[in-house]
Amino acid sequence: MQSVTTSQDGEILVLSVNNPPVNALSWHVRQGISDGIEQGLKDDSVKAIVIRCEGQTFIAGADITEFGKPPQGPDFNAVLNTIETATKPVIAAIHGTALGGGLETTLVCHYRIAVPSAMLGVPEVKLGLLPGAGGTQRLPRLVGIEQAAVMTSLGEPISAQKALDTGLIDKLAGEDSLAADAVAFARECVAKGPRHTRDLPVKGDTSIIAKLEAENARKWKGFDAPYANLRCVAAAAENPNIEDGLKFERAEFVKLMSGSQSAAQRYMFFAERQAAKIDGLPKDTKLRDIKKVGVIGAGTMGGGITMNFLQKGIPVTIVEMVQENLDRGVGVIRKNYEASAAKGRYTSEQVEKMMGLLTPSLNLEDLADCDLVIEAVYESMDVKKEVFGKLDKICKQGAILASNTSYLDVNEIAASTSRPQDVLGMHFFSPANVMKLLEVVRGDKTADDVLATAMAIGKKIGKIAVVAGVCHGFIGNRMLSQRQIPANALLMEGASPEQIDNVFTDFGFPMGPFQMADLAGMDIGWHRDTSLEPTNVREAMCLAGRFGQKNGKGFYDYDEKRNRTPSPEALAIIEDFRSRSNMQKREISDQEIIERCLYPMVNEGYLILEEGKAQRASDIDVVWIYGYGWPVYRGGPMFWGDLEGAKKIVESLERQGVKVAESLKAKAA
Numbered sequence: 001m002q003s004v005t006t007s008q009d010g011e012i013l014v015l016s017v018n019n020p021p022v023n024a025l026s027w028h029v030r031q032g033i034s035d036g037i038e039q040g041l042k043d044d045s046v047k048a049i050v051i052r053c054e055g056q057t058f059i060a061g062a063d064i065t066e067f068g069k070p071p072q073g074p075d076f077n078a079v080l081n082t083i084e085t086a087t088k089p090v091i092a093a094i095h096g097t098a099l100g101g102g103l104e105t106t107l108v109c110h111y112r113i114a115v116p117s118a119m120l121g122v123p124e125v126k127l128g129l130l131p132g133a134g135g136t137q138r139l140p141r142l143v144g145i146e147q148a149a150v151m152t153s154l155g156e157p158i159s160a161q162k163a164l165d166t167g168l169i170d171k172l173a174g175e176d177s178l179a180a181d182a183v184a185f186a187r188e189c190v191a192k193g194p195r196h197t198r199d200l201p202v203k204g205d206t207s208i209i210a211k212l213e214a215e216n217a218r219k220w221k222g223f224d225a226p227y228a229n230l231r232c233v234a235a236a237a238e239n240p241n242i243e244d245g246l247k248f249e250r251a252e253f254v255k256l257m258s259g260s261q262s263a264a265q266r267y268m269f270f271a272e273r274q275a276a277k278i279d280g281l282p283k284d285t286k287l288r289d290i291k292k293v294g295v296i297g298a299g300t301m302g303g304g305i306t307m308n309f310l311q312k313g314i315p316v317t318i319v320e321m322v323q324e325n326l327d328r329g330v331g332v333i334r335k336n337y338e339a340s341a342a343k344g345r346y347t348s349e350q351v352e353k354m355m356g357l358l359t360p361s362l363n364l365e366d367l368a369d370c371d372l373v374i375e376a377v378y379e380s381m382d383v384k385k386e387v388f389g390k391l392d393k394i395c396k397q398g399a400i401l402a403s404n405t406s407y408l409d410v411n412e413i414a415a416s417t418s419r420p421q422d423v424l425g426m427h428f429f430s431p432a433n434v435m436k437l438l439e440v441v442r443g444d445k446t447a448d449d450v451l452a453t454a455m456a457i458g459k460k461i462g463k464i465a466v467v468a469g470v471c472h473g474f475i476g477n478r479m480l481s482q483r484q485i486p487a488n489a490l491l492m493e494g495a496s497p498e499q500i501d502n503v504f505t506d507f508g509f510p511m512g513p514f515q516m517a518d519l520a521g522m523d524i525g526w527h528r529d530t531s532l533e534p535t536n537v538r539e540a541m542c543l544a545g546r547f548g549q550k551n552g553k554g555f556y557d558y559d560e561k562r563n564r565t566p567s568p569e570a571l572a573i574i575e576d577f578r579s580r581s582n583m584q585k586r587e588i589s590d591q592e593i594i595e596r597c598l599y600p601m602v603n604e605g606y607l608i609l610e611e612g613k614a615q616r617a618s619d620i621d622v623v624w625i626y627g628y629g630w631p632v633y634r635g636g637p638m639f640w641g642d643l644e645g646a647k648k649i650v651e652s653l654e655r656q657g658v659k660v661a662e663s664l665k666a667k668a669a
């Protein structure tokens with residue numbers, strides 16, 4: 001199959017790109033476009049050339065799979081130059097998404113036409129890159145500095161209408177008549193001749209750049225690419241000669257492309273897509289129909305889970321045991337939606353529509369007609385087994401019964417029903433309406449179509465779903481405990497909560513382990529018996545009434561705005577506990593904190609893989625990035641572990657006395 005074909009409609013030559021699934025600019029596409037333009041220029045009967053695409057979309061960017069490999073075929077910039085310098089008008093006909101190198105291709109075309117549903121953007125920043133084929137220099141010449149700065153640094157595409165309003169495209173086509181409309185538009189362009197984006201003056205001023213940096217300071221902390229994009233847009237404003245700006249852009253692009261951040265972000269792009277694939281399951285596995293969902297428990301988790309479905313128009317019956325708790329839970333859901341509406345995310349009609357899909361109930365029997373029931377009750381095996389035993393009797397045949405347990409044995413829960421094939425874990429992360437991760441826990445007897453349906457419904461509600469096997473804590477929490485144990489030990493050996501947390505935030509996590517403990521509440525799982533001697537620092541904190549953010553004091557003191565400051569009282573409690581444990585305080589380096597807390601996590605990842613509890617290393621990385629805030633520019637623990645080097649990790653783990661996974665040892669050998 002040729003990836004670029006040509007056809008002629010009167011004096012218009014049409015180049016059709018056909019490179020499924022997204023018409024990426026693979027080397028043969030670049031070659032085909034270049035040849036097609038040359039053909040049109042040589043042929044006197046051709047007066048203008050249209051570039052269009054077959055399939056679901058216009059060119060969605062460079063072929064990311066080619067990055068880092070030896071170059072093949074014509075250089076992309078040379079192809080763009082061929083288009084830009086063509087002596088006959090070249091028109092881009094856009095449908096679907098024109099992204100990255102795809103949009104850059106349209107920028108060197110002389111005219112652009114798009115269907116109303118098309119989206120146009122430069123998402124390179126999400127891959128740790130910038131539109132490095134002139135995008136940062138040509139975009140400001142068409143849409144102005146402000147719009148270009150927003151588009152390049154945030155990477156969000158804009159609609160065709162907005163593209164028309166801002167000057168990015170020249171004309172809207174009919175939704176179903178792009179081919180004909182593009183040819184007709186090309187005929188109009190013949191008389192006008194080629195028009196070059198590069199010759200346009202740069203409009204607007206650069207004050208937006210400081211504003212964007214200030215607004216996004218938190219979100220962009222640690223990232224290189226957003227700032228590099230903005231530097232390039234500023235260079236467009238500063239350099240009237242585009243060649244100077246292009247040179248600057250090239251240098252910035254090369255820096256990003258050769259750095260570890262972009263390598264990590266590109267890896268995550270594919271990891272995220274890979275996670276959706278279930279090994280050994282046919283792609284066409286028939287899914288169960290999920291029209292109605294039941295949620296048991298209207299607490300923080302149950303409420304958050306419920307919101308995901310209501311937002312997608314799926315009715316939910318939410319069940320609690322006590323009226324007061326039910327009312328409180330429903331009230332929180334409403335309050336959350338109203339807060340989003342106040343920020344402009346929903347209209348009040350949409351809020352009412354979503355709330356109208358919610359049926360509060362005190363009766364489990366009301367779940368009889370649900371296609372999927374998710375249990376989010378107290379984390380106790382006895383309670384869960386009782387609930388599932390009842391669901392077995394109440395729910396219709398074929399309903400999927402899911403537990404939101406974060407640690408417990410899904411096989412044991414399944415065994416409390418007569419239909420273990422319909423049972424699995426759907427582990428959401430708090431706040432469940434915000435966090436992207438969903439661990440789908442496959443029990444020994446979970447049916448293939450139940451697993452596939454849970455993964456699909458996860459995608460439908462906007463989650464990134466990852467398959468996990470049954471083990472204590474599944475993928476995420478199992479690895480988390482390997483971090484928590486050394487973090488507590490380091491505290492005893494002399495590090496302060498602040499030193500440890502700062503190492504984590506400098507690494508790129510949104511918070512460290514002790515900030516996280518304060519946020520979650522120190523008293524979770526505490527026995528509350530004040531007559532007992534504390535057996536760990538956490539219990540000592542609870543005994544002193546330091547429960548975390550909820551009462552303004554935990555490992556830190558908090559003000560009304562929840563800003564943390566080191567707490568002399570907390571430090572004294574730690575000191576006291578340390579001396580009672582007869583431990584000597586010593587200086588601890590930041591590097592030791594990294595090695596002691598993060599290397600055992602990497603090791604646990606290898607053990608998880610050895611035991612078949614995760615399908616692939618990249619799934620583990622997806623879990624940590626979307627569930628626990630591991631910085632995406634470091635690629636997740638497994639990717640990062642490879643960068644650190646298996647040998648270095650194994651040597652450190654052996655010094656620490658940690659039992660090393662055989663597969664990690666083998667990698668280090």
Ligand code: 3HC
Pocket residue numbers: 021022024057060061062063064065097099100101102104123124127129130131132133135270273274
């Ligand atoms: N290169 C190679 N493969 C790509 C690709 C790309 N640019 N974009 C998507 N794919 C692959 C995906 O990996 C996936 O493969 P799989 O089926 O084997 O898993 C397949 O195409 C379909 O992709 P999605 O599952 O993401 O399909 P959707 O329909 O949900 O989304 C899309 C389509 C909006 C185009 C989305 O794929 C996307 O955002 N792609 C990336 C766009 C991008 O980042 N472009 C910039 C690239 S960098 C660049 O152009 C540099 C230049 O400035 C020099």
